Amino acid sequence: MPLLELICPAGSLPALKAAVDHGADGVYLGLKDNTNARNFAGLNFDEKSLKEGIRYAQGKGRKVLMALNTYPQPDTLPRWHKAVDTAADLGVNAIILADPGLMGYAVRTHPELRLHLSVQGSATSYEAVNFYRERFGIRRAVLPRVLSLPQVENVVKNTEVEIELFAFGGLCVMVEGRCLLSSYACGDSPNTFGACSPGHAVRWEQTPKGMETRLNGVLIDRYADNEKAGYPTLCKGRFEVQGETYYALEEPTSLNSLEMLPEMARMGIAAVKIEGRQRSPAYVAQVTRVWRAAIDSVKRAPEQFKALPAWMAELAKVSEGSMNTLGAYYRPWK
Amino acid sequence: MKLPAFPKSLARVVSRLPAWPPSAAFAAACNRAAWPTLGELDWSAAHGKHFRVHVKDIGLSMYLSVAPDGLRAEKAGPVDVTFTATAEDFARLSLRLEDPDTLFFNRRLLIEGDTDLGLTLKNLLDAVDWDELTRRMPLGMGRLAQALRRRTGGGDTLAALP
Ligand code: SF4
Numbered sequence: 001m002p003l004l005e006l007i008c009p010a011g012s013l014p015a016l017k018a019a020v021d022h023g024a025d026g027v028y029l030g031l032k033d034n035t036n037a038r039n040f041a042g043l044n045f046d047e048k049s050l051k052e053g054i055r056y057a058q059g060k061g062r063k064v065l066m067a068l069n070t071y072p073q074p075d076t077l078p079r080w081h082k083a084v085d086t087a088a089d090l091g092v093n094a095i096i097l098a099d100p101g102l103m104g105y106a107v108r109t110h111p112e113l114r115l116h117l118s119v120q121g122s123a124t125s126y127e128a129v130n131f132y133r134e135r136f137g138i139r140r141a142v143l144p145r146v147l148s149l150p151q152v153e154n155v156v157k158n159t160e161v162e163i164e165l166f167a168f169g170g171l172c173v174m175v176e177g178r179c180l181l182s183s184y185a186c187g188d189s190p191n192t193f194g195a196c197s198p199g200h201a202v203r204w205e206q207t208p209k210g211m212e213t214r215l216n217g218v219l220i221d222r223y224a225d226n227e228k229a230g231y232p233t234l235c236k237g238r239f240e241v242q243g244e245t246y247y248a249l250e251e252p253t254s255l256n257s258l259e260m261l262p263e264m265a266r267m268g269i270a271a272v273k274i275e276g277r278q279r280s281p282a283y284v285a286q287v288t289r290v291w292r293a294a295i296d297s298v299k300r301a302p303e304q305f306k307a308l309p310a311w312m313a314e315l316a317k318v319s320e321g322s323m324n325t326l327g328a329y330y331r332p333w334k
Numbered sequence: 335m336k337l338p339a340f341p342k343s344l345a346r347v348v349s350r351l352p353a354w355p356p357s358a359a360f361a362a363a364c365n366r367a368a369w370p371t372l373g374e375l376d377w378s379a380a381h382g383k384h385f386r387v388h389v390k391d392i393g394l395s396m397y398l399s400v401a402p403d404g405l406r407a408e409k410a411g412p413v414d415v416t417f418t419a420t421a422e423d424f425a426r427l428s429l430r431l432e433d434p435d436t437l438f439f440n441r442r443l444l445i446e447g448d449t450d451l452g453l454t455l456k457n458l459l460d461a462v463d464w465d466e467l468t469r470r471m472p473l474g475m476g477r478l479a480q481a482l483r484r485r486t487g488g489g490d491t492l493a494a495l496p
Contacts, residue, residue, distance in 0.1 A: 012461035041379060041450050042457030049461075199450035206418075206444060228439050280460045283433035318436045 001162060004264060004295050005271035007065065008288050009169075011043045011278055016053045018285040023292030026063035028096065029053065030277065035083045036067040037120060038277040039194025047086065054090055063093040067277075069118035071099045071191045081105055088113045096142070097121070098177060098191075103136040117141040119166065120177035120191065124151075126158035133161050140164055140270060145171060149260065149329045153267045162270035168287060169275025170231065170320055171255045171327060181234035181249075186216040202232045213237075228252075230320050254319035255327040258291070259307040261298040283318050290314050357396040357407035360387075365404040367475050371467040373404065379454050384408055385447075388418040415447035415455070429483045430464050 008024035010016035019027045030036025032044040045053060057064050066087045072080040080102055087095045088110040095113060097103050098120035106113055119142040123129050132138045140162040143152060156163050172179065179196070183189035186201035201216040210222045213232045220237035223229050230236045230252030239248040255275070257264075264272065272295070274287055290311045298305045364372075380400040387396040397408040419427070423442050426432040434456050437443035445452035468476035 011457070014461065014463055040457060041454035042461065043453075199453045202449040204444060204446055204449065206446065211441070211444065223441065225441065227441070229441055230439065279435050280430070280433040281464075282430050283436065286433070318433055320435075320439050 001268070002270045004261070004269060004299065005063075005164075006288070006291050006295055007164065007271050007273045008284055008291075009274055009277040009279065010053065010284070011038065011040075011276075012281065013045070013049045013053055013056075014281040015277075015279075015284045017056060018281040019288050020057050020060055020062050022285050022288035024062060024288050026065055026093070026271070027053075027057055028065040028067055028273070028277070030067045031083055031086070033079065033083075034070055034192065034194035035072075035080055037069050037118075037190060037194055038067075039070075039198075040278055041199060043278060047090075050086075051090060054092060058091070058093075065094045065096055065116065066092045067096045067118065068102065069096050069098045069120045070194045072102060073192055081109075084110065084113075094139070100132075100136070103132070103138070107136050114139050116164070117161075118177075119144055122177040124155075126155045129155060129159045129161050129163075133159065142166070142273060144177075145255065146328050149263055149267070152269075152329070156267050156269070163268075164271040164273055165257070165264065165269055165329075166255060166275060166327075167257050167272035168255060168291065168315065171250075171253055171325070172235070179235070182215075185218050185234055197231065197233045204232070252320055253325045255325060256312070256315055256319070257326055257329055258294055258311065258315065260326065260329055261294055261307075262302045262305045265298050265302050286314060286318055356394055357398060360396050361398060361405040361407040367471045368467060369404040370470050372462060375458050375461055377402075377458065380451060380458075383415070383448070383451055384411070384413040385451070385455065386413040386416040387424070388416055389421050389424060390418050391420040391422075394421075413447065415445060415449075415452040417452065417455075418444040418446070429479065431483065434460075 005025040006023065007026045007028055008019035010019055010027040010029040016027050016029065030038055030044050032046055033039060036044070038044065054064050068080065068083050068087070084095060084102065084106050093114060094116050095106065096116040096118045097106065098118040103115060106115060115136060115138045117123055117129070117132050117138045117140070121132070122144050123132060123141055124144055124147060129141045132141065138161060142164045143155065145166050152163065152165065177191060179190065182196040186198065188195070188198055188201070190196040197215055203214045205212050210224045211229065212222045213220045215232055215234060220232055220234060235249045236247070236252040238245055241248050272291070274291060276283060294307070294311055377400045381402065382399065384397065384399045387398065395410065397410050397413065399406045399408050419437065419442055423432065423437055427434060427437070434443055468479050470476065471479065
């Protein structure tokens with residue numbers, strides 16, 4: 001069973017190479033369509049770049065995990081089946097799925113293909129994880145970012161499925177795979193369109209009052225010149241509620257769980273995942289370096305582990321919003 | 335190391351130039367130096383669209399479009415999307431020293447207009463193999479770019495750490 005594998009995002013071939021060159025144990029990526037949840041124009045892999053990416057990563061002993069984590073609709077199902085076939089034929093190390101129907105197809109058609117349960121599958125209990133294990137033989141589950149560490153540990157203790165945790169990056173508002181905000185505003189559900197707040201619905205404009213962000217015409221936020229901006233998602237907007245304007249859903253913050261690495265090591269977390277397939281090779285290089293150094297340090301001497309200020313500063317620099325949080329991993333309530 | 339700031343006096347001169355010659359010079363230089371590599375990506379989503387690169391600290395605007403055979407200079411006018419940043423930040427972006435989303439969060443990069451087109455261009459530029467790009471540049475330009483990237487850190491800010 002692996003321990004604290006570092007899984008990094010690759011939205012392009014250069015990002016994949018940056019991850020591998022800076023110490024990722026594995027990368028995760030998707031195809032250029034809505035079969036994955038980062039379906040943004042110009043991003044992701046076609047068959048040619050996927051082949052080259054697999055060659056590059058596996059040639060250096062690293063893994064390639066392919067995200068197929070959206071939910072197929074009846075009329076487009078063949079696209080998802082073909083994507084599973086492509087993944088199997090090209091020899092990725094695993095595919096990351098959310099839809100049980102697609103898992104069934106993968107098991108029937110490519111029994112040797114390793115399956116991971118996506119965060120979009122939203123399995124938060126060991127019962128749910130074990131169900132996917134029994135029915136589809138999944139080998140790893142990515143847990144939603146809603147559990148505290150003791151709750152995570154309860155899952156780890158009661159399943160033979162490897163557990164992967166989100167370690168760093170953008171935060172969703174804690175309803176993984178079930179958020180309706182984006183589809184409410186622009187008619188595209190992240191689960192089927194493959195993106196929250198897709199580019200075609202987003203408008204940024206510098207006005208005399210500040211920079212305005214709109215999603216399908218809905219004003220999400222207006223930033224004064226000295227304010228940091230966030231992604232154009234509804235959950236992170238400021239809204240007028242009974243005469244007051246504030247972050248009515250959540251503040252733009254980023255997850256950084258680096259200081260919890262010793263705990264994760266003790267619990268036997270198989271892998272930690274860095275968010276950000278939509279981001280550039282520069283980001284991937286910066287974040288991968290820090291996490292590689294931190295994981296090596298915790299494996300060498302867990303008791304002496306300290307989150308170095310230089311690491312934290314480097315990570316804070318690339319984060320969305322002005323705050324980093326431990327997310328749900330640390331909270332006194334359940 | 336910071337990249338040198340653009341001299342104010344030069345900025346004043348540049349801001350008075352008409353848009354056409356800088357756009358044409360940029361397009362020509364880019365086509366010569368970079369198109370052999372850039373052209374291998376699929377730019378069809380951007381064909382026929384006009385965009386403006388607005389270098390705000392020197393008051394320079396370049397009007398460009400992408401055609402199947404390379405960049406074209408365009409006359410100043412309405413565009414589909416505008417990118418705004420300082421000369422230094424554009425330089426850091428092209429040297430892959432900076433992540434565009436980080437610049438956006440810090441309000442140093444603004445994309446106005448057709449966001450999808452803006453993201454397409456950004457993501458396509460991210461997908462360019464930088465080593466390949468600089469290797470194929472003529473007249474020692476690639477080696478210059480590589481040296482500049484190394485001198486300015488090349489993302490190696492943690493090199494001295496354990
Ligand atoms: S609106 Fe926010 S919480 Fe909902 S899917 Fe988008 S990013 Fe996640």
